[in-house]
Amino acid sequence: MIKEVQFLEYTNGLLDGDKDKCIEVVEYLLSQNVDIKDIYVDLFQRSMYHVGKMWEQGRLSIADEHLGTEITKSLMNRYAPKIASTKKINKTALVSCVDKEFHEIGARMAADVFELNGWHTYFLGACTPTREILKFIDIKRPDVVGLSFNFYLNIHRLYEVIDHIRKDYPNQQIIVGGQALVREKEKLLDEYKYLKLFSTVKELDSYLKEESKAN
Ligand code: B12
Missing domain, CATH: 1.10.1240.10 (Methionine synthase domain)
Structure with missing residues:
Protein backbone atom coordinates (compact mmCIF):
# COMPACT_ATOMS: atom_id res chain seq x y z
CA MET A 1 0.00 0.00 0.00
CA ALA A 84 14.09 -10.93 -14.93
CA SER A 85 15.22 -13.24 -12.13
CA THR A 86 11.73 -14.75 -11.70
CA LYS A 87 11.72 -18.52 -12.31
CA LYS A 88 10.49 -19.13 -15.87
CA ILE A 89 7.64 -21.29 -17.12
CA ASN A 90 7.33 -22.51 -20.69
CA LYS A 91 5.17 -19.66 -22.02
CA THR A 92 5.98 -16.72 -24.28
CA ALA A 93 4.37 -13.36 -24.83
CA LEU A 94 5.03 -10.77 -27.49
CA VAL A 95 4.18 -7.26 -26.27
CA SER A 96 4.19 -4.27 -28.59
CA CYS A 97 2.66 -0.89 -29.21
CA VAL A 98 0.62 -0.64 -32.38
CA ASP A 99 2.05 1.33 -35.29
CA LYS A 100 2.48 5.10 -34.61
CA GLU A 101 1.86 4.54 -30.89
CA PHE A 102 4.66 6.38 -29.06
CA HIS A 103 3.45 5.71 -25.52
CA GLU A 104 5.55 2.70 -24.53
CA ILE A 105 5.76 2.71 -20.72
CA GLY A 106 2.44 0.90 -20.19
CA ALA A 107 3.38 -1.80 -22.72
CA ARG A 108 6.75 -2.24 -21.02
CA MET A 109 4.94 -2.66 -17.68
CA ALA A 110 2.73 -5.33 -19.25
CA ALA A 111 5.82 -7.20 -20.51
CA ASP A 112 7.34 -6.97 -17.02
CA VAL A 113 4.19 -8.41 -15.43
CA PHE A 114 4.32 -11.36 -17.82
CA GLU A 115 7.96 -11.83 -16.72
CA LEU A 116 6.99 -11.61 -13.05
CA ASN A 117 4.58 -14.47 -13.74
CA GLY A 118 7.39 -16.54 -15.22
CA TRP A 119 6.70 -15.90 -18.90
CA HIS A 120 9.45 -15.26 -21.41
CA THR A 121 8.69 -12.00 -23.21
CA TYR A 122 9.59 -10.23 -26.43
CA PHE A 123 9.02 -6.54 -25.88
CA LEU A 124 9.06 -4.58 -29.16
CA GLY A 125 8.41 -1.11 -27.71
CA ALA A 126 6.82 1.87 -29.49
CA CYS A 127 5.53 2.26 -33.05
CA THR A 128 5.92 -1.26 -34.44
CA PRO A 129 4.55 -1.50 -37.99
CA THR A 130 1.82 -4.12 -38.45
CA ARG A 131 3.83 -6.15 -40.98
CA GLU A 132 6.74 -6.34 -38.50
CA ILE A 133 4.47 -7.62 -35.73
CA LEU A 134 3.16 -10.27 -38.15
CA LYS A 135 6.67 -11.31 -39.21
CA PHE A 136 7.70 -11.60 -35.58
CA ILE A 137 4.69 -13.77 -34.74
CA ASP A 138 5.60 -16.01 -37.66
CA ILE A 139 9.13 -16.52 -36.34
CA LYS A 140 8.52 -16.73 -32.59
CA ARG A 141 4.97 -18.12 -32.40
CA PRO A 142 4.21 -16.59 -28.97
CA ASP A 143 1.42 -17.99 -26.80
CA VAL A 144 -0.02 -14.50 -26.34
CA VAL A 145 0.26 -11.24 -28.28
CA GLY A 146 -0.26 -8.12 -26.14
CA LEU A 147 -0.98 -4.85 -27.93
CA SER A 148 -0.86 -1.38 -26.44
CA PHE A 149 -3.06 1.46 -27.62
CA ASN A 150 -3.04 4.83 -25.84
CA PHE A 151 -3.56 7.57 -28.42
CA TYR A 152 -7.14 7.41 -29.61
CA LEU A 153 -6.37 8.37 -33.22
CA ASN A 154 -4.47 5.07 -33.56
CA ILE A 155 -7.74 3.15 -33.35
CA HIS A 156 -7.72 2.09 -37.02
CA ARG A 157 -4.17 0.78 -36.56
CA LEU A 158 -5.34 -1.34 -33.66
CA TYR A 159 -8.17 -2.82 -35.77
CA GLU A 160 -5.77 -3.34 -38.65
CA VAL A 161 -3.25 -5.33 -36.64
CA ILE A 162 -5.93 -7.43 -34.89
CA ASP A 163 -7.59 -8.27 -38.22
CA HIS A 164 -4.30 -9.27 -39.83
CA ILE A 165 -3.24 -11.43 -36.89
CA ARG A 166 -6.60 -13.23 -36.85
CA LYS A 167 -6.51 -13.78 -40.61
CA ASP A 168 -3.00 -15.27 -40.61
CA TYR A 169 -3.13 -16.97 -37.18
CA PRO A 170 -6.79 -17.72 -36.37
CA ASN A 171 -6.00 -19.29 -32.99
CA GLN A 172 -3.62 -16.61 -31.77
CA GLN A 173 -4.58 -15.30 -28.33
CA ILE A 174 -4.59 -11.49 -28.37
CA ILE A 175 -4.87 -9.14 -25.42
CA VAL A 176 -5.10 -5.35 -25.55
CA GLY A 177 -4.35 -2.64 -22.99
CA GLY A 178 -3.98 1.11 -22.90
CA GLN A 179 -5.95 4.11 -21.80
CA ALA A 180 -7.56 4.88 -25.18
CA LEU A 181 -9.54 1.64 -24.70
CA VAL A 182 -11.99 3.53 -22.49
CA ARG A 183 -13.72 4.94 -25.56
CA GLU A 184 -13.65 1.73 -27.61
CA LYS A 185 -14.21 -1.03 -25.06
CA GLU A 186 -17.87 -1.87 -25.83
CA LYS A 187 -17.30 -1.97 -29.58
CA LEU A 188 -14.15 -4.08 -29.34
CA LEU A 189 -15.76 -6.59 -27.00
CA ASP A 190 -18.81 -6.74 -29.20
CA GLU A 191 -16.98 -7.26 -32.50
CA TYR A 192 -13.99 -9.27 -31.26
CA LYS A 193 -15.36 -11.60 -28.64
CA TYR A 194 -12.08 -13.50 -28.25
CA LEU A 195 -10.13 -10.39 -27.16
CA LYS A 196 -9.16 -9.77 -23.54
CA LEU A 197 -8.91 -6.13 -22.51
CA PHE A 198 -7.00 -4.77 -19.53
CA SER A 199 -7.10 -1.33 -17.92
CA THR A 200 -4.04 -1.84 -15.74
CA VAL A 201 -1.24 -4.36 -15.29
CA LYS A 202 -2.76 -5.33 -11.93
CA GLU A 203 -5.72 -6.74 -13.88
CA LEU A 204 -3.29 -8.56 -16.18
CA ASP A 205 -1.51 -10.01 -13.16
CA SER A 206 -4.77 -11.37 -11.65
CA TYR A 207 -5.73 -12.84 -15.02
CA LEU A 208 -2.37 -14.62 -15.45
CA LYS A 209 -2.57 -16.00 -11.93
CA GLU A 210 -6.14 -17.29 -12.50
CA GLU A 211 -5.10 -18.88 -15.80
CA SER A 212 -2.11 -20.63 -14.27
CA LYS A 213 -4.33 -22.04 -11.49
CA ALA A 214 -6.83 -23.28 -14.08
CA ASN A 215 -4.17 -25.10 -16.18
C1 B12 B 1 4.71 10.57 -21.68
C2 B12 B 1 3.62 10.91 -22.67
C3 B12 B 1 3.98 11.07 -24.00
C4 B12 B 1 5.37 10.76 -24.54
C5 B12 B 1 5.54 9.22 -24.62
C6 B12 B 1 6.99 8.81 -24.43
C7 B12 B 1 7.20 7.34 -24.24
N1 B12 B 1 8.44 6.96 -24.54
O1 B12 B 1 6.34 6.56 -23.82
C8 B12 B 1 5.36 11.48 -25.93
C9 B12 B 1 5.97 12.85 -25.79
C10 B12 B 1 6.04 10.75 -27.09
C11 B12 B 1 3.85 11.66 -26.16
C12 B12 B 1 3.32 11.97 -27.39
C13 B12 B 1 1.96 12.24 -27.59
N2 B12 B 1 1.00 12.26 -26.66
CO1 B12 B 1 1.24 11.68 -24.84
N3 B12 B 1 1.31 11.39 -23.01
C14 B12 B 1 2.27 11.05 -22.23
C15 B12 B 1 1.76 10.93 -20.78
C16 B12 B 1 2.10 12.21 -20.02
C17 B12 B 1 2.24 9.74 -19.98
C18 B12 B 1 2.10 8.36 -20.69
C19 B12 B 1 2.50 7.28 -19.72
O2 B12 B 1 3.62 6.79 -19.75
N4 B12 B 1 1.58 6.91 -18.79
C20 B12 B 1 1.88 5.93 -17.74
C21 B12 B 1 1.55 4.50 -18.21
C22 B12 B 1 2.06 3.48 -17.21
O3 B12 B 1 0.14 4.40 -18.26
P1 B12 B 1 -0.63 3.68 -19.45
O4 B12 B 1 0.05 3.97 -20.72
O5 B12 B 1 -2.06 4.01 -19.33
O6 B12 B 1 -0.41 2.11 -19.17
C23 B12 B 1 -1.17 1.39 -18.21
C24 B12 B 1 -2.50 0.85 -18.76
O7 B12 B 1 -3.05 1.62 -19.77
C25 B12 B 1 -2.19 -0.56 -19.19
N5 B12 B 1 -1.59 -0.85 -20.50
C26 B12 B 1 -1.04 -0.06 -21.43
N6 B12 B 1 -0.61 -0.77 -22.48
C27 B12 B 1 -0.88 -2.05 -22.23
C28 B12 B 1 -0.69 -3.21 -23.00
C29 B12 B 1 -1.11 -4.45 -22.50
C30 B12 B 1 -0.91 -5.67 -23.33
C31 B12 B 1 -1.75 -4.51 -21.21
C32 B12 B 1 -2.20 -5.82 -20.67
C33 B12 B 1 -1.93 -3.35 -20.44
C34 B12 B 1 -1.51 -2.14 -20.96
O8 B12 B 1 -1.26 -0.97 -18.20
C35 B12 B 1 -0.37 0.13 -17.89
C36 B12 B 1 0.02 -0.01 -16.43
O9 B12 B 1 -1.10 -0.20 -15.59
C37 B12 B 1 0.22 10.76 -21.05
C38 B12 B 1 -0.65 11.15 -19.87
C39 B12 B 1 -1.39 9.93 -19.38
N7 B12 B 1 -2.60 10.08 -18.90
O10 B12 B 1 -0.86 8.81 -19.43
C40 B12 B 1 0.03 11.57 -22.34
C41 B12 B 1 -1.11 11.17 -23.28
C42 B12 B 1 -1.24 9.65 -23.33
N8 B12 B 1 -0.65 11.71 -24.55
C43 B12 B 1 -1.57 12.24 -25.27
C44 B12 B 1 -1.39 12.86 -26.53
C45 B12 B 1 -2.60 13.56 -27.11
C46 B12 B 1 -0.14 12.82 -27.18
C47 B12 B 1 0.21 13.42 -28.56
C48 B12 B 1 -0.89 13.38 -29.62
C49 B12 B 1 0.68 14.86 -28.29
C50 B12 B 1 0.98 15.65 -29.56
N9 B12 B 1 0.10 16.58 -29.83
O11 B12 B 1 1.93 15.36 -30.23
C51 B12 B 1 1.42 12.56 -28.95
C52 B12 B 1 0.94 11.26 -29.62
C53 B12 B 1 2.03 10.44 -30.12
C54 B12 B 1 1.53 9.09 -30.64
N10 B12 B 1 1.24 8.99 -31.92
O12 B12 B 1 1.45 8.13 -29.87
C55 B12 B 1 -2.94 12.09 -24.61
C56 B12 B 1 -3.71 10.91 -25.23
C57 B12 B 1 -5.22 11.12 -25.33
C58 B12 B 1 -5.84 9.87 -25.95
N11 B12 B 1 -6.17 8.86 -25.12
O13 B12 B 1 -5.98 9.77 -27.14
C59 B12 B 1 -2.50 11.89 -23.10
C60 B12 B 1 -3.51 11.09 -22.26
C61 B12 B 1 -2.28 13.30 -22.50
C62 B12 B 1 -3.55 14.08 -22.32
N12 B12 B 1 -4.03 14.19 -21.11
O14 B12 B 1 -4.11 14.60 -23.25
N13 B12 B 1 3.15 11.50 -25.01
Whole structure:
Protein backbone atom coordinates (compact mmCIF):
# COMPACT_ATOMS: atom_id res chain seq x y z
CA MET A 1 0.00 0.00 0.00
CA ILE A 2 1.44 3.36 -1.02
CA LYS A 3 0.54 6.29 1.21
CA GLU A 4 -0.48 9.65 -0.24
CA VAL A 5 2.57 11.30 1.32
CA GLN A 6 4.86 8.90 -0.55
CA PHE A 7 3.02 9.53 -3.81
CA LEU A 8 3.38 13.29 -3.33
CA GLU A 9 7.05 13.05 -2.38
CA TYR A 10 7.77 10.91 -5.45
CA THR A 11 5.72 13.10 -7.82
CA ASN A 12 7.39 16.28 -6.57
CA GLY A 13 10.73 14.59 -7.22
CA LEU A 14 9.60 13.70 -10.73
CA LEU A 15 8.37 17.26 -11.43
CA ASP A 16 11.63 18.73 -10.07
CA GLY A 17 13.74 16.33 -12.15
CA ASP A 18 15.12 15.00 -8.86
CA LYS A 19 15.81 11.37 -9.77
CA ASP A 20 17.58 10.68 -6.46
CA LYS A 21 14.46 11.65 -4.53
CA CYS A 22 12.40 9.30 -6.73
CA ILE A 23 14.87 6.47 -6.12
CA GLU A 24 14.77 7.15 -2.38
CA VAL A 25 10.97 6.78 -2.29
CA VAL A 26 11.03 3.57 -4.38
CA GLU A 27 13.84 2.06 -2.26
CA TYR A 28 11.86 2.82 0.90
CA LEU A 29 8.73 1.18 -0.53
CA LEU A 30 10.68 -1.91 -1.61
CA SER A 31 12.22 -2.13 1.87
CA GLN A 32 8.64 -2.22 3.21
CA ASN A 33 7.87 -5.13 0.84
CA VAL A 34 5.51 -3.10 -1.32
CA ASP A 35 4.76 -5.13 -4.43
CA ILE A 36 6.47 -3.93 -7.63
CA LYS A 37 3.06 -3.95 -9.40
CA ASP A 38 1.74 -1.45 -6.83
CA ILE A 39 4.81 0.68 -7.47
CA TYR A 40 4.17 0.49 -11.22
CA VAL A 41 0.48 1.41 -11.06
CA ASP A 42 0.03 3.50 -7.90
CA LEU A 43 3.31 5.41 -8.21
CA PHE A 44 4.73 5.37 -11.76
CA GLN A 45 1.44 5.29 -13.67
CA ARG A 46 -0.41 7.66 -11.35
CA SER A 47 2.45 10.19 -11.35
CA MET A 48 2.70 10.08 -15.17
CA TYR A 49 -1.07 10.65 -15.47
CA HIS A 50 -0.55 13.66 -13.20
CA VAL A 51 2.25 14.88 -15.48
CA GLY A 52 -0.14 14.44 -18.45
CA LYS A 53 -2.85 16.50 -16.74
CA MET A 54 -0.45 19.32 -15.90
CA TRP A 55 0.91 19.31 -19.46
CA GLU A 56 -2.65 19.41 -20.86
CA GLN A 57 -3.40 22.42 -18.63
CA GLY A 58 -0.26 24.18 -19.85
CA ARG A 59 1.35 23.99 -16.40
CA LEU A 60 4.26 21.83 -17.57
CA SER A 61 6.48 22.13 -20.61
CA ILE A 62 7.18 19.37 -23.11
CA ALA A 63 10.70 19.20 -21.66
CA ASP A 64 9.28 18.61 -18.14
CA GLU A 65 7.09 15.83 -19.50
CA HIS A 66 10.04 14.24 -21.33
CA LEU A 67 12.08 14.39 -18.14
CA GLY A 68 9.31 12.62 -16.21
CA THR A 69 9.18 9.92 -18.90
CA GLU A 70 12.95 9.37 -18.84
CA ILE A 71 13.11 9.20 -15.03
CA THR A 72 10.29 6.64 -15.03
CA LYS A 73 12.00 4.55 -17.71
CA SER A 74 15.33 4.69 -15.90
CA LEU A 75 13.69 3.50 -12.67
CA MET A 76 12.10 0.61 -14.54
CA ASN A 77 15.53 -0.30 -15.95
CA ARG A 78 17.04 -0.06 -12.49
CA TYR A 79 14.66 -2.69 -11.10
CA ALA A 80 14.62 -4.87 -14.24
CA PRO A 81 17.06 -7.49 -12.84
CA LYS A 82 14.59 -8.18 -9.97
CA ILE A 83 11.92 -8.91 -12.56
CA ALA A 84 14.09 -10.93 -14.93
CA SER A 85 15.22 -13.24 -12.13
CA THR A 86 11.73 -14.75 -11.70
CA LYS A 87 11.72 -18.52 -12.31
CA LYS A 88 10.49 -19.13 -15.87
CA ILE A 89 7.64 -21.29 -17.12
CA ASN A 90 7.33 -22.51 -20.69
CA LYS A 91 5.17 -19.66 -22.02
CA THR A 92 5.98 -16.72 -24.28
CA ALA A 93 4.37 -13.36 -24.83
CA LEU A 94 5.03 -10.77 -27.49
CA VAL A 95 4.18 -7.26 -26.27
CA SER A 96 4.19 -4.27 -28.59
CA CYS A 97 2.66 -0.89 -29.21
CA VAL A 98 0.62 -0.64 -32.38
CA ASP A 99 2.05 1.33 -35.29
CA LYS A 100 2.48 5.10 -34.61
CA GLU A 101 1.86 4.54 -30.89
CA PHE A 102 4.66 6.38 -29.06
CA HIS A 103 3.45 5.71 -25.52
CA GLU A 104 5.55 2.70 -24.53
CA ILE A 105 5.76 2.71 -20.72
CA GLY A 106 2.44 0.90 -20.19
CA ALA A 107 3.38 -1.80 -22.72
CA ARG A 108 6.75 -2.24 -21.02
CA MET A 109 4.94 -2.66 -17.68
CA ALA A 110 2.73 -5.33 -19.25
CA ALA A 111 5.82 -7.20 -20.51
CA ASP A 112 7.34 -6.97 -17.02
CA VAL A 113 4.19 -8.41 -15.43
CA PHE A 114 4.32 -11.36 -17.82
CA GLU A 115 7.96 -11.83 -16.72
CA LEU A 116 6.99 -11.61 -13.05
CA ASN A 117 4.58 -14.47 -13.74
CA GLY A 118 7.39 -16.54 -15.22
CA TRP A 119 6.70 -15.90 -18.90
CA HIS A 120 9.45 -15.26 -21.41
CA THR A 121 8.69 -12.00 -23.21
CA TYR A 122 9.59 -10.23 -26.43
CA PHE A 123 9.02 -6.54 -25.88
CA LEU A 124 9.06 -4.58 -29.16
CA GLY A 125 8.41 -1.11 -27.71
CA ALA A 126 6.82 1.87 -29.49
CA CYS A 127 5.53 2.26 -33.05
CA THR A 128 5.92 -1.26 -34.44
CA PRO A 129 4.55 -1.50 -37.99
CA THR A 130 1.82 -4.12 -38.45
CA ARG A 131 3.83 -6.15 -40.98
CA GLU A 132 6.74 -6.34 -38.50
CA ILE A 133 4.47 -7.62 -35.73
CA LEU A 134 3.16 -10.27 -38.15
CA LYS A 135 6.67 -11.31 -39.21
CA PHE A 136 7.70 -11.60 -35.58
CA ILE A 137 4.69 -13.77 -34.74
CA ASP A 138 5.60 -16.01 -37.66
CA ILE A 139 9.13 -16.52 -36.34
CA LYS A 140 8.52 -16.73 -32.59
CA ARG A 141 4.97 -18.12 -32.40
CA PRO A 142 4.21 -16.59 -28.97
CA ASP A 143 1.42 -17.99 -26.80
CA VAL A 144 -0.02 -14.50 -26.34
CA VAL A 145 0.26 -11.24 -28.28
CA GLY A 146 -0.26 -8.12 -26.14
CA LEU A 147 -0.98 -4.85 -27.93
CA SER A 148 -0.86 -1.38 -26.44
CA PHE A 149 -3.06 1.46 -27.62
CA ASN A 150 -3.04 4.83 -25.84
CA PHE A 151 -3.56 7.57 -28.42
CA TYR A 152 -7.14 7.41 -29.61
CA LEU A 153 -6.37 8.37 -33.22
CA ASN A 154 -4.47 5.07 -33.56
CA ILE A 155 -7.74 3.15 -33.35
CA HIS A 156 -7.72 2.09 -37.02
CA ARG A 157 -4.17 0.78 -36.56
CA LEU A 158 -5.34 -1.34 -33.66
CA TYR A 159 -8.17 -2.82 -35.77
CA GLU A 160 -5.77 -3.34 -38.65
CA VAL A 161 -3.25 -5.33 -36.64
CA ILE A 162 -5.93 -7.43 -34.89
CA ASP A 163 -7.59 -8.27 -38.22
CA HIS A 164 -4.30 -9.27 -39.83
CA ILE A 165 -3.24 -11.43 -36.89
CA ARG A 166 -6.60 -13.23 -36.85
CA LYS A 167 -6.51 -13.78 -40.61
CA ASP A 168 -3.00 -15.27 -40.61
CA TYR A 169 -3.13 -16.97 -37.18
CA PRO A 170 -6.79 -17.72 -36.37
CA ASN A 171 -6.00 -19.29 -32.99
CA GLN A 172 -3.62 -16.61 -31.77
CA GLN A 173 -4.58 -15.30 -28.33
CA ILE A 174 -4.59 -11.49 -28.37
CA ILE A 175 -4.87 -9.14 -25.42
CA VAL A 176 -5.10 -5.35 -25.55
CA GLY A 177 -4.35 -2.64 -22.99
CA GLY A 178 -3.98 1.11 -22.90
CA GLN A 179 -5.95 4.11 -21.80
CA ALA A 180 -7.56 4.88 -25.18
CA LEU A 181 -9.54 1.64 -24.70
CA VAL A 182 -11.99 3.53 -22.49
CA ARG A 183 -13.72 4.94 -25.56
CA GLU A 184 -13.65 1.73 -27.61
CA LYS A 185 -14.21 -1.03 -25.06
CA GLU A 186 -17.87 -1.87 -25.83
CA LYS A 187 -17.30 -1.97 -29.58
CA LEU A 188 -14.15 -4.08 -29.34
CA LEU A 189 -15.76 -6.59 -27.00
CA ASP A 190 -18.81 -6.74 -29.20
CA GLU A 191 -16.98 -7.26 -32.50
CA TYR A 192 -13.99 -9.27 -31.26
CA LYS A 193 -15.36 -11.60 -28.64
CA TYR A 194 -12.08 -13.50 -28.25
CA LEU A 195 -10.13 -10.39 -27.16
CA LYS A 196 -9.16 -9.77 -23.54
CA LEU A 197 -8.91 -6.13 -22.51
CA PHE A 198 -7.00 -4.77 -19.53
CA SER A 199 -7.10 -1.33 -17.92
CA THR A 200 -4.04 -1.84 -15.74
CA VAL A 201 -1.24 -4.36 -15.29
CA LYS A 202 -2.76 -5.33 -11.93
CA GLU A 203 -5.72 -6.74 -13.88
CA LEU A 204 -3.29 -8.56 -16.18
CA ASP A 205 -1.51 -10.01 -13.16
CA SER A 206 -4.77 -11.37 -11.65
CA TYR A 207 -5.73 -12.84 -15.02
CA LEU A 208 -2.37 -14.62 -15.45
CA LYS A 209 -2.57 -16.00 -11.93
CA GLU A 210 -6.14 -17.29 -12.50
CA GLU A 211 -5.10 -18.88 -15.80
CA SER A 212 -2.11 -20.63 -14.27
CA LYS A 213 -4.33 -22.04 -11.49
CA ALA A 214 -6.83 -23.28 -14.08
CA ASN A 215 -4.17 -25.10 -16.18
C1 B12 B 1 4.71 10.57 -21.68
C2 B12 B 1 3.62 10.91 -22.67
C3 B12 B 1 3.98 11.07 -24.00
C4 B12 B 1 5.37 10.76 -24.54
C5 B12 B 1 5.54 9.22 -24.62
C6 B12 B 1 6.99 8.81 -24.43
C7 B12 B 1 7.20 7.34 -24.24
N1 B12 B 1 8.44 6.96 -24.54
O1 B12 B 1 6.34 6.56 -23.82
C8 B12 B 1 5.36 11.48 -25.93
C9 B12 B 1 5.97 12.85 -25.79
C10 B12 B 1 6.04 10.75 -27.09
C11 B12 B 1 3.85 11.66 -26.16
C12 B12 B 1 3.32 11.97 -27.39
C13 B12 B 1 1.96 12.24 -27.59
N2 B12 B 1 1.00 12.26 -26.66
CO1 B12 B 1 1.24 11.68 -24.84
N3 B12 B 1 1.31 11.39 -23.01
C14 B12 B 1 2.27 11.05 -22.23
C15 B12 B 1 1.76 10.93 -20.78
C16 B12 B 1 2.10 12.21 -20.02
C17 B12 B 1 2.24 9.74 -19.98
C18 B12 B 1 2.10 8.36 -20.69
C19 B12 B 1 2.50 7.28 -19.72
O2 B12 B 1 3.62 6.79 -19.75
N4 B12 B 1 1.58 6.91 -18.79
C20 B12 B 1 1.88 5.93 -17.74
C21 B12 B 1 1.55 4.50 -18.21
C22 B12 B 1 2.06 3.48 -17.21
O3 B12 B 1 0.14 4.40 -18.26
P1 B12 B 1 -0.63 3.68 -19.45
O4 B12 B 1 0.05 3.97 -20.72
O5 B12 B 1 -2.06 4.01 -19.33
O6 B12 B 1 -0.41 2.11 -19.17
C23 B12 B 1 -1.17 1.39 -18.21
C24 B12 B 1 -2.50 0.85 -18.76
O7 B12 B 1 -3.05 1.62 -19.77
C25 B12 B 1 -2.19 -0.56 -19.19
N5 B12 B 1 -1.59 -0.85 -20.50
C26 B12 B 1 -1.04 -0.06 -21.43
N6 B12 B 1 -0.61 -0.77 -22.48
C27 B12 B 1 -0.88 -2.05 -22.23
C28 B12 B 1 -0.69 -3.21 -23.00
C29 B12 B 1 -1.11 -4.45 -22.50
C30 B12 B 1 -0.91 -5.67 -23.33
C31 B12 B 1 -1.75 -4.51 -21.21
C32 B12 B 1 -2.20 -5.82 -20.67
C33 B12 B 1 -1.93 -3.35 -20.44
C34 B12 B 1 -1.51 -2.14 -20.96
O8 B12 B 1 -1.26 -0.97 -18.20
C35 B12 B 1 -0.37 0.13 -17.89
C36 B12 B 1 0.02 -0.01 -16.43
O9 B12 B 1 -1.10 -0.20 -15.59
C37 B12 B 1 0.22 10.76 -21.05
C38 B12 B 1 -0.65 11.15 -19.87
C39 B12 B 1 -1.39 9.93 -19.38
N7 B12 B 1 -2.60 10.08 -18.90
O10 B12 B 1 -0.86 8.81 -19.43
C40 B12 B 1 0.03 11.57 -22.34
C41 B12 B 1 -1.11 11.17 -23.28
C42 B12 B 1 -1.24 9.65 -23.33
N8 B12 B 1 -0.65 11.71 -24.55
C43 B12 B 1 -1.57 12.24 -25.27
C44 B12 B 1 -1.39 12.86 -26.53
C45 B12 B 1 -2.60 13.56 -27.11
C46 B12 B 1 -0.14 12.82 -27.18
C47 B12 B 1 0.21 13.42 -28.56
C48 B12 B 1 -0.89 13.38 -29.62
C49 B12 B 1 0.68 14.86 -28.29
C50 B12 B 1 0.98 15.65 -29.56
N9 B12 B 1 0.10 16.58 -29.83
O11 B12 B 1 1.93 15.36 -30.23
C51 B12 B 1 1.42 12.56 -28.95
C52 B12 B 1 0.94 11.26 -29.62
C53 B12 B 1 2.03 10.44 -30.12
C54 B12 B 1 1.53 9.09 -30.64
N10 B12 B 1 1.24 8.99 -31.92
O12 B12 B 1 1.45 8.13 -29.87
C55 B12 B 1 -2.94 12.09 -24.61
C56 B12 B 1 -3.71 10.91 -25.23
C57 B12 B 1 -5.22 11.12 -25.33
C58 B12 B 1 -5.84 9.87 -25.95
N11 B12 B 1 -6.17 8.86 -25.12
O13 B12 B 1 -5.98 9.77 -27.14
C59 B12 B 1 -2.50 11.89 -23.10
C60 B12 B 1 -3.51 11.09 -22.26
C61 B12 B 1 -2.28 13.30 -22.50
C62 B12 B 1 -3.55 14.08 -22.32
N12 B12 B 1 -4.03 14.19 -21.11
O14 B12 B 1 -4.11 14.60 -23.25
N13 B12 B 1 3.15 11.50 -25.01
